Amino acid sequence: MNTRPTFDEMWGTSRELRSPYATFQQWFEGESLARLRKKQREAEDVFRLTGITFNVYGQQEAAERLIPFDIIPRIISGREWTRLSRGIEQRVRAINAFLHDIYHRQEIVRAGRIPAEMIAKNAAFLPQMIGVKPAGGVYTHIVGIDLVRTGEDEFYVLEDNARTPSGVSYMLENRETMLHMFPELFMKHRVQSVSNYPKNLHRSLAASAPAACNGNPVVAVLTPGIFNSAYYEHSFLADKMGVELVEGHDLRVIDGRVAMRTTEGYKAIDVLYRRVDDEYLDPLNFNPDSALGVPGIMDVYRAGGITIANAPGTGIADDKAIYSYMPDIVQFYTGEKPILQNVPTWRCSEADSLAYVLEHLPELVVKEVHGSGGYGMLVGPTASKKEIAAFRDKLKAKPANYIAQPTLSLSTVPIFTNAGLAPRHVDLRPYVLVSPEGVKITPGGLTRVALKKGSLVVNSSQGGGTKDTWVLED
Amino acid sequence: MLGKTAGGLYWMFRYLERSENTARMIAAGMRIALTSAEGDEEWSSILQAAAMDWGYRQKYGTTVTRAQAVDWMLRDGENPSSVIRVIEGARNNARLVRTALTREVWEAVNQTWMLLRDMLKTQVKESELPAVLQVIRQQSAYVRGAVSGTMLRNDIHNFIRLGTFIERADNTARILDVKYFVLLPTASAVGSSLDNVQWDGILRTVSGEGGYRMTYGQDPRPREIAQFLILDRRMPRSLAYCGGVLNANMQHLARDYGQRMHCHALIEALCVTHLSREVDAIFEIGLHEYLQDFMGFMAEISAQIEVDYRFYE
Numbered sequence: 001m002n003t004r005p006t007f008d009e010m011w012g013t014s015r016e017l018r019s020p021y022a023t024f025q026q027w028f029e030g031e032s033l034a035r036l037r038k039k040q041r042e043a044e045d046v047f048r049l050t051g052i053t054f055n056v057y058g059q060q061e062a063a064e065r066l067i068p069f070d071i072i073p074r075i076i077s078g079r080e081w082t083r084l085s086r087g088i089e090q091r092v093r094a095i096n097a098f099l100h101d102i103y104h105r106q107e108i109v110r111a112g113r114i115p116a117e118m119i120a121k122n123a124a125f126l127p128q129m130i131g132v133k134p135a136g137g138v139y140t141h142i143v144g145i146d147l148v149r150t151g152e153d154e155f156y157v158l159e160d161n162a163r164t165p166s167g168v169s170y171m172l173e174n175r176e177t178m179l180h181m182f183p184e185l186f187m188k189h190r191v192q193s194v195s196n197y198p199k200n201l202h203r204s205l206a207a208s209a210p211a212a213c214n215g216n217p218v219v220a221v222l223t224p225g226i227f228n229s230a231y232y233e234h235s236f237l238a239d240k241m242g243v244e245l246v247e248g249h250d251l252r253v254i255d256g257r258v259a260m261r262t263t264e265g266y267k268a269i270d271v272l273y274r275r276v277d278d279e280y281l282d283p284l285n286f287n288p289d290s291a292l293g294v295p296g297i298m299d300v301y302r303a304g305g306i307t308i309a310n311a312p313g314t315g316i317a318d319d320k321a322i323y324s325y326m327p328d329i330v331q332f333y334t335g336e337k338p339i340l341q342n343v344p345t346w347r348c349s350e351a352d353s354l355a356y357v358l359e360h361l362p363e364l365v366v367k368e369v370h371g372s373g374g375y376g377m378l379v380g381p382t383a384s385k386k387e388i389a390a391f392r393d394k395l396k397a398k399p400a401n402y403i404a405q406p407t408l409s410l411s412t413v414p415i416f417t418n419a420g421l422a423p424r425h426v427d428l429r430p431y432v433l434v435s436p437e438g439v440k441i442t443p444g445g446l447t448r449v450a451l452k453k454g455s456l457v458v459n460s461s462q463g464g465g466t467k468d469t470w471v472l473e474d
Numbered sequence: 475m476l477g478k479t480a481g482g483l484y485w486m487f488r489y490l491e492r493s494e495n496t497a498r499m500i501a502a503g504m505r506i507a508l509t510s511a512e513g514d515e516e517w518s519s520i521l522q523a524a525a526m527d528w529g530y531r532q533k534y535g536t537t538v539t540r541a542q543a544v545d546w547m548l549r550d551g552e553n554p555s556s557v558i559r560v561i562e563g564a565r566n567n568a569r570l571v572r573t574a575l576t577r578e579v580w581e582a583v584n585q586t587w588m589l590l591r592d593m594l595k596t597q598v599k600e601s602e603l604p605a606v607l608q609v610i611r612q613q614s615a616y617v618r619g620a621v622s623g624t625m626l627r628n629d630i631h632n633f634i635r636l637g638t639f640i641e642r643a644d645n646t647a648r649i650l651d652v653k654y655f656v657l658l659p660t661a662s663a664v665g666s667s668l669d670n671v672q673w674d675g676i677l678r679t680v681s682g683e684g685g686y687r688m689t690y691g692q693d694p695r696p697r698e699i700a701q702f703l704i705l706d707r708r709m710p711r712s713l714a715y716c717g718g719v720l721n722a723n724m725q726h727l728a729r730d731y732g733q734r735m736h737c738h739a740l741i742e743a744l745c746v747t748h749l750s751r752e753v754d755a756i757f758e759i760g761l762h763e764y765l766q767d768f769m770g771f772m773a774e775i776s777a778q779i780e781v782d783y784r785f786y787e
Binding site for chain 1: 475476478519572577
């Protein structure tokens with residue numbers, strides 16, 4: 001177990017104010033708690049009126065819930081960010097090279113760096129993508145890399161979200177809300193802007209238009225519909241990009257193109273930013289029961305009639321079992337040492353690792369390989385004996401379904417409580433855009449914060465909140 | 475624009491208009507109940523005018539009481555046209571077409587929904603009813619104001635206007651139709667004036683008392699009332715006014731898209747056959763027959779718009 005003190009983004013490990021927070025601290029000292037409490041309530045009203053909500057499945061009463069927003073920004077220095085973004089870009093380039101390789105020659109398997117069955121038996125691997133050449137060679141156009149910090153210079157990648165990373169609307173709305181409520185803070189700081197994200201997203205998607213596109217690329221966002229948990233984000237992005245928000249039943253394949261039903265007839269789409277999972281994308285090629293997708297879209301895609309972003313089958317790159325190979329993957333495709341570290345990971349599919357994990361369960365975090373959103377995981381240090389015993393049985397029954405990691409001492413950052421500032425654990429999800437023109441990373445990202453004291457779970461589906469993330473100009 | 479979006483906008487504004495009309499009818503019912511001896515009997519015809527009588531009878535049987543009627547019209551989840559249900563519908567449609575709306579319009583609808591959800595959580599006390607009805611009317615005006623002040627005058631706006639005015643025309647026609655029997659006994663006696671609280675109620679329902687007075691003076695006369703609510707193009711809830719707005723918006727769509735559809739021919743025919751005749755001719759046909767015919771025509775136009783602009787598939 002960890003015994004050294006937790007690193008705090010504001011106070012470091014030695015309770016000395018860190019320099020990115022110097023100006024903020026001065027401002028905070030001069031504020032009354034009563035005023036800030038009022039601001040905190042105002043922020044909630046803004047979110048509620050704007051409808052910045054997410055849907056919770058299976059909860060009728062609270063069908064639409066607000067994600068709690070905390071008014072204290074998380075502040076990152078320009079120097080820290082430069083290093084982080086170099087690491088992120090390296091990683092994202094490697095992920096795209098990996099995806100291309102996996103669906104073509106599989107050099108990395110031939111080189112013996114990843115076992116063949118790791119790919120072939122992976123549920124996220126799509127045989128339909130073998131040999132397909134996406135426009136511009138881009139597989140994952142939009143990536144969200146989850147980072148955690150354990151010390152001044154210690155950042156770890158927790159997860160690579162390469163299929164449909166969400167939350168970018170919160171990054172943007174959090175900033176809008178802060179600008180609205182604390183304009184004076186932005187006069188005192190030089191905070192790098194995030195507001196170009198929708199414009200960059202549109203440009204990036206348009207640059208990935210398929211061969212069949214003639215003229216200005218027509219971009220659309222595909223949503224499963226208003227009951228989806230991220231519907232707000234889907235409509236937000238379509239709105240800000242100035243493109244149509246479509247559902248499967250608005251689309252149909254006509255003359256080898258995917259077209260949307262408009263008031264003036266059917267109109268072809270060039271680039272589809274889909275927020276629908278692979279298996280629901282095309283009932284003819286995948287899950288036949290799905291009504292969310294478009295029958296035949298995969299055939300159009302393979303023939304170069306449409307660009308799908310992210311490409312089908314990208315899930316293989318953010319699979320938790322593949323994650324443990326990421327340092328090798330980065331090295332293999334870039335020829336460089338990874339700038340960002342992985343969290344040490346035991347693959348329970350391997351006998352030695354399984355034995356170790358079973359023995360050390362109370363110290364470890366065990367995750368399902370295909371799980372997401374903080375479901376189906378065991379946090380050893382806070383679990384009861386009964387929970388650990390139950391998980392031990394699950395592990396023994398299906399070891400290949402799990403990986404295990406040490407419980408990291410995640411950094412904390414102050415949140416605003418009724419009594420003033422209090423430290424809570426956080427992570428960070430920066431957003432990355434990839435196009436044939438290059439890689440673009442928005443400075444900052446979404447900081448998710450565990451609102452319960454001591455909790456390490458930051459997922460919004462598990463009661464976490466968010467806060468604005470500032471990257472300062474140096 | 476997506477066909478689905480056009481449909482979402484159209485229905486969003488039909489629902490909003492309906493919520494306002496329902497509130498207006500309840501207000502008229504209250505007024506009549508409070509100022510005449512007839513009392514609760516009036517509620518049957520209010521329910522009928524709002525086309526909510528069938529559902530009411532399914533739930534409560536044939537006895538109509540004020541409290542039950544008001545609750546049914548305002549907040550009963552089983553009544554698909556109750557104010558709370560149509561506001562929910564409007565808000566759901568607004569979410570669906572969020573990308574077509576300005577932030578102001580979206581927030582106006584969302585706020586309306588939040589406000590009414592809270593106000594209509596429990597049965598509304600008699601003492602609170604006027605205030606609640608006022609809020610419903612004000613919120614509807616707020617959304618309309620946000621549309622008028624912030625939205626582009628493009629096809630999105632045309633579909634918004636189509637939804638609003640088809641619903642409004644239908645509502646005015648309904649109110650008249652339910653009350654037509656009040657006119658009947660005196661229709662032939664041209665020049666005689668009506669002494670009936672129900673007519674006062676009708677004019678109030680459509681906020682037309684002031685306008686009527688300005689135009690025709692103090693005495694409500696059947697011929698003038700029909701003229702005013704059916705044919706007067708200055709009256710924003712008259713059938714002729716609604717028809718004019720519908721026609722203008724459909725013509726705009728035809729020009730914008732460079733394509734004339736069947737619904738354009740229908741609305742033009744309606745304007746010529748139903749909205750350009752003399753009021754005496756209407757009485758000759760029979761007011762009821764005329765209104766029935768008009769409502770049938772409106773339903774046909776509505777269905778044709780859905781087909782012509784590909785709301786569904």
